[in-house]
Amino acid sequence: MPEISPQQSSAPIGCTYWKWCGKVVAAHQCRHLPVLLALLGSSFETVRDKAMRELTEFGPGIIDSLRLVRRNSAARRAALVMLAEFGWNHIPAEDLVMLRRLIRMKQQGEAPESLHMVLPGGAWFALPTTDQAAVLDALELTDPVPATMRMGFALWQGAESERMPTDMWTSRKGDFWTENSQLYGHSLCPEVFVTPVLDGWTLVFCRNEALGGMTPGSTSAHSRYELYQRMEQLSQRFGTAHWYEQFIIDDYADTTWSQWCIARDGEIRMHCVSSDDVYVYRCEEHDPVDTLAELKAWMEANDHERQPRSAQDEHDRAAAYAAMLHERNGDDRLPPEGQEPDPAELDDRFPAADCAQDLVFGAYAAAQRLSINLESLGPDTTVEGTGVLTVPHSLRHLLRRGALPI
Structure with missing residues (x-):
């Protein structure tokens, strides 16, 4: 076990074994x-993981002690x-x-890995450009840090700090816990x-x-205004700009919320929302898109890639949703914005149509057609x-x- 002297670390820590009374002691005085x-160097993963979880509950006062762990040790x-x-x-620094x-x-020979639809919960822009500096400038991004694709995709797919017990810090009393919860308690991940x-x-x-001030799943007038303004500016700079958003809103029912927006030459060409239904929120084409067939044709x-999609499952999902629209409207007209269908009616008549349509008109499906297929990323993808x-x-x-995988 390491010996910690007052000169090395006297920072206050909240010893986890005093958790019920919120005992705060100096690091060099804590016998635990x-x-x-020492247990960070255990050969058993479960022991290491338990030790890490316990240590994070001590608070940032253990940082100096962690930096003292010997470089050649297993811990x-x-x-x-x-x-x-x-x-x-x-x-x-070293x-x-x-x-x-x-x-x-690792960046030199790294090949991207396929991203499956059920995993991500977030948004992404797709811009047809090779000028990374221009992208950073256009989106007002700063302080870039080199990262492998494995790092970036892991962060986007939800690899956050799982051992940081901010809820526990928030629940405790005293200046020590309040200070820590303010430092670590924000839920927004700033990394892009x-x-x-x-x-x-x-x-x-x-x-x-994290970008654009858009609230997850929001289609309010204010959120749309901010989205459209950013997309118009990006398309003026890069010719075309795509934005996609998707996340799971009900794990048990496997219900997905997704949106996608396409802008060209400073105009919003299409903004489509897919959840229990498909809505076209805005379309600035010469011929308006009002029906399911017109949306599919668009x-x-x-x-x-200008390649026809003949997959039978895609056809069946679109047909099921079209049948539901015909039953409700008498034709395949898309529901107007804000009109919510009766969930009981959908469940009784077409139990799968209200969720399967997302696999045809949702963000992932749209990205496959309109920009880049995230599920087909792999060794054949050209990387620059x-x-x-x-x-x-x-x-x-x-x-x-x-901590991210490299």
Whole structure:
């Protein structure tokens, strides 16, 4: 077990074994801290994981003690993971140098991996450009950090700090806990992943409202105004701009909310929302899109690969949804904005139509046709340049933290 002297660390920590009374002691005085630091080097994963969870409950006062873990010890890797979760600024400079070298090495030969539809919960922009600097400037992104695609996609798919018990810190009393909860208690992840160029497209992944101030799942007039304004500006700069959003709103029922918006030359060409129904919120084409057949034809006409899709399952899902519209409306007219169908009616007559249509008209399906298929990413994908993790300028005050796979 390591010995911690007052000169090395006297920071206040909240010992987890005093959790019920909120005991705060100096790090060098806690007799439990050296034991847990030693257990970070256990050969058993469950023991290491338990030790890490217990240590994070002590609060940021253990940071100096984690930095003291010997470089050649078995506990060093776990200590670095914990330092990353408390904040990237706490990682020692010599370790940062090694991490940057490792990231650069892996970036050279890295192939993107397929992203399955059920995993992500967030939004992404798709821009047909190879100018990463222009993308960062257009979206007001700053402080880029080199990142592998594995890092960026893991962050977007939900790899956040799982061991940081901010709810426990918030529930405790006293200045020590209040200070920690304010530092770590924000739910918004500020990191935005800008990919290398993939088959001619630069993708920008964010966790919902991190860019543009959009509330997840919101189609309010204010949210749409902000979205349209940003999309118009991006399309003026890059010719075309795509935005997609998707997340699971009911794990048990496997219900998905998704939106997608396409802008060209400063105009919003299409904004489509897919949830229990399909809504066309805005369309600035010469011929308005009012029916399901017209929407399907528009997607086929704007297929960037210009390849017909003959998959039987796609046809069946669209047909099931069209049948539901015919039953309700007498034709395949799309429901007007704000008109909510009777859920009981949908369940009784067409139990699968109200969710299967998302696989045809949702964000993932639209991205397959209109920009880049995230499920087909792999060794055959053309990759140019390297990716970066960055933050919006307005979120620079938030702590950058979290351990990510490299």
